Structures are given as C-alpha cells and as structure tokens.
Amino acid sequence: MWIGTFYALVAGLLWGLVFVSPLLLAEYPAALQSVGRYLAFGLIALPLGWLDRARLAQLTRADWIEALKLAAIGNLLYYLCLAAAIQRAGGPLPTMIIGTLPVVIAVSSNLRGSAVVRQRDGRLPWARLAPSLLLIGTGIGLVNHVELTALRADAGVDLGRYASGAALALVAVACWTWYPIRNADWLRAHPDRSPRTWATAQGLATLPLALAGYVLLWAFMTASGSDFAMPFGPRPEVFIGLMLAIGLLASWLGTLCWNEASQRLPPALAGQLIVFETLAALAYAFVLRGSAPEPMTLLGVAFLVAGVLWALRSRPVPAATEGTP
Numbered sequence: 001m002w003i004g005t006f007y008a009l010v011a012g013l014l015w016g017l018v019f020v021s022p023l024l025l026a027e028y029p030a031a032l033q034s035v036g037r038y039l040a041f042g043l044i045a046l047p048l049g050w051l052d053r054a055r056l057a058q059l060t061r062a063d064w065i066e067a068l069k070l071a072a073i074g075n076l077l078y079y080l081c082l083a084a085a086i087q088r089a090g091g092p093l094p095t096m097i098i099g100t101l102p103v104v105i106a107v108s109s110n111l112r113g114s115a116v117v118r119q120r121d122g123r124l125p126w127a128r129l130a131p132s133l134l135l136i137g138t139g140i141g142l143v144n145h146v147e148l149t150a151l152r153a154d155a156g157v158d159l160g161r162y163a164s165g166a167a168l169a170l171v172a173v174a175c176w177t178w179y180p181i182r183n184a185d186w187l188r189a190h191p192d193r194s195p196r197t198w199a200t201a202q203g204l205a206t207l208p209l210a211l212a213g214y215v216l217l218w219a220f221m222t223a224s225g226s227d228f229a230m231p232f233g234p235r236p237e238v239f240i241g242l243m244l245a246i247g248l249l250a251s252w253l254g255t256l257c258w259n260e261a262s263q264r265l266p267p268a269l270a271g272q273l274i275v276f277e278t279l280a281a282l283a284y285a286f287v288l289r290g291s292a293p294e295p296m297t298l299l300g301v302a303f304l305v306a307g308v309l310w311a312l313r314s315r316p317v318p319a320a321t322e323g324t325p
Helices: 002-018 030-051 061-089 091-097 103-113 115-121 126-152 159-189 197-224 238-265 268-274 277-288 294-310
Strands: none
Touching: 002 061, 002 238, 002 277, 030 061, 030 197, 030 238, 061 091, 061 159, 061 197, 091 115, 091 126, 091 277, 103 126, 103 159, 103 268, 103 277, 126 268, 126 277, 126 294, 159 197, 159 238, 159 268, 197 238, 238 268, 268 294, 277 294
C-alpha cells in the first residue's frame, strides 16, 4: 500500500510538469505540443525497448492493440485537449476541472459492474469512500473558488474562448477517467508483467501515431498558408528541450511510476491519488507566477492532503463478503 502510494506521489510530481509547457509555449499550437511531446516519448522508448526486447517479445497482439488504444486516448487525445484548454482558458480553470479526477475515477471504479473485476479488486464500500471523497472535493472547491474569483475580476476575459477551454478540459477528464482504469485492469490482470515494460510498450505504440500526427499537422499548416515556422516553431531550442524533458520525465518515467502504483493498488484508491498531480500543478503554477498562494488555497490543499490520508485507511472488501458484517 505505502510503496504504491509513493509511486503515485512521484507520478503526480512528474505529471504536474505537463501543465507548465502550454504556458511556457503559449505561441505554439496545442496540437503541435501534443504530437511533439509524444514523438519525443516514442523516440525515447526506442533504445529502452531495445534493452527490454526480451520482455517486449512476450507481449501478444492483443497486448499491443491495448497499448495502442491507451496511447491514442490517454496520451495524444488527452494532452491535446489539456494543452488547448490551458491556452484558451488559462491555467486555473483546466487545473480545477482536471482536479476532479480523483473523485470521478474513484466513483467510476466503484460503479463498474463486471463480476470478474469486482472479484479481483473488491470494492471500497461507499461508507468508507465517502469521507475521503468529501475531503478531496472540499479541497478542490476551496482552491477553485480562489482561482475563479480572480478570473471574474479580469474584465478582459473572452467568455467564448473561456467556455471552449472548459469544454476541452472536460473531454480531457473523460480521457483520463478511462485511461487509468483500463490501464490498471491490464496490469492487475498481468501481475507477472513488468510495469517498466508496459510503459515502454505504450511509448512504442505512441511513436507511429505521433509521427503521423506531426506530418499531417505540418502538411495542413503548409497548405493553409500558416506563417508558423514549422517544424520546431520560433523557439526551436526551447521547444525541443521541453518536449524531450516532458517526454522522458512525464511520459515515460511518470507512466512507469503510475504503472507500479496501479499494480499494487485497487483502481478506486489509485484514482484518488491522482490528487498529487493537482497539488504539483498548483505548486508549479505559483512558482511561475512568482506569488504565494492565498490562505483559502492553502486550506484547500490541507483538505486535499487530509482526503488522501483518509483514503489510505480504506481497504477493498472482497466481492464474496461485500455487505456482510
């Protein structure tokens, strides 16, 4: 339990970095940032795949199809929507909406009706799950109240652009509700497989998708007469450096740590630990702003941490004994 929680914490710290890139590369299209990040992830996975080729050879055709699905939805589509949401609505609103993931994933995991999954993972009784969800939800609400108050004070906000950013963030939430549950299902169904190998497999599956996306985006921008300097934009050193850093740290290492956590923790509990990503993203945002958080923001963070600690006290109830005294 505690080892799984530690891996989830490290994954959250690494994934929080992805909220920084769209702000540092505000003039870069979100689509270019998405395919650029995962092209870097795929290229990094190539030498790692060669070193791990014996274990990768054990994966079946069905495993590679699953890795491709996870790469397309949990990687490319998710980050495309998130980067576009941050660029259109600023950092606070997407962080707020993505911050609901711990609650959404935990509830979605507990509502699943598959007998096989319930027998394997058990379920967290609602009475035990509710306090941690309430604490996390309260913390998210307090943090977001401060951010939304600041946004309302800005008379120059484009409401249409703001609303489209919110809609894109909701699509990102849908993608990343599906991804960790599906990913955890595969890992817990294959306890003999290495989480590192599975992270590398997802990187290799991402590579052709990202490469095709990069080529199509370049062709579209050329055909549409865009003056954007393809292939690496007006600041190629910054763009390439950020894509490589995020591809290695957030994509491969973050996925590896999350796989380690997912193999040790039931999805309903692991889902709540994505709150670490929200906390990291908020911390990085305040560092970029160069300002200290408001007292209500700190109170919200305290509620978030309390919710996580409460969640760690919960244990899944086996399906055969669920509901018995």
